Amino acid sequence: MLTPGSFFDLADSPCGDLFTGCAHVWEPLKKLKAYIDARTEPTFRHVCLTDGVPLDSPYVFFNGKLRNARECIITYGDTSRGGLSVWENGQILEGAxxxxxxxxxxxxxxxxxxxxLIESGAMVKAPAIIGDYSEIRQGAYLRGYCLIGRRCVVGHTTEVKHSIFLDDAKAGHFAYIGDSILGANVNLGAGTKFANLRFLPGTIIVRTPQGAVDTGLKKLGAILGDRVQTGCNSVTSPGTLIGPDSFLMPNVTAPSGAHPRKSVIR
Known part of the structure; x- marks a missing residue:
């Protein structure tokens, strides 16, 4: 089965509607640009920011407005557990x-x-959606059309492009995620890379026991079901689908195609 429901439990996902009506698990990527465009608007119109220029001081985003945080007291706890706290004039700014x-x-x-929390040295290109209590760490690069769920981590020198992180997905160190979907509670080991483009021209073909399926996509990285874990320096070939509760072992390249639930790819 290659349906979204075979890979993800979307009952509590705030972006579950993106997957509605999709016969194949990669089809949400075809709708991602329109989905994000319809749900984003200019956020930083209250201050003067220059595109591509590092911020000269910390800023707080609260009640729909961005403002300088020079006079705030900020405690940097565990972001994914709500540990980030901001105080101003003796009052906590709940959810800032x-x-x-x-x-x-x-x-x-x-x-x-x-x-x-968006840390120093991170670059975020619009459009993008970053869900509650997520952390974009130092050196991370969101290249546009990134949908980051709740309590996610985009880690140090990790690049994300046109991809979906479902809730609690984490790519903590040195990863590349392009044209891909990470299920809930996925964890990528350091150095995980998702190849998303074939050497030869043409669309990505997904091979299954029932036969080959043409995705119609020229670029497709990996789709990892809920709770998949990858080891350090693992690589996936274009069009790799890994079912829930599976393991991709360290220093291994996963071949293209559909890998069933609870696979151990060595």
Whole structure:
């Protein structure tokens, strides 16, 4: 089965409607641009930011407005557990998000949830959606059309492009995720890379026991079901689908095609 329901439990997902009506699990990627465009608007119109220039100080995003945080007291706890706290004039700003000085914002259509932390050195290109209590760490690069769920981590020198992170997905270190979907509670080991483009011209073909299926996509990285884990320095070939509760072992390249639930790819 190659349906979204075979890979993900979407009952509590805030982006579950993106998967509605999709016969194949990769089809949400075809709708992702329109989905994000319809749900983002200029966020930073209240302050003067220059595209591509690092912020000169930390900013707080609270009640729909971005403002300088020089006079705020910020405690940097575990972001995914609501540990980020912002105080101003003795009062806590419940659910405030923080963009640290040195972060780079390009474009204005970036939707930021509650309790989000964007660290120094991260670059976020619009459009993008970053869900509640997620963390964009130092050196991370969101290249546009990124849908990041709740309590997610985009880690140090991790690049994400035109991809979906469902809730609690984590790519903590040195990863590349392009044209891909990470299910809930997926964890990528350091150095995981998703190849998303064939050497030869043409669309990505997914091979299954029932036969080959043409995705119609020229670029398709990996789709990892809920709770999949990858080891350090693992690689997936274009069009790799890994079922829930599976393991991709360290230093292994997963071949293209559909791998069933509870696979151990060595």
């Amino acid at each position: 998000s923080v963009i640290m000085g040195g972060a780079v914002i390009v474009g204005r259509n970036i939707r930021i949830g509650r309790g989000v």
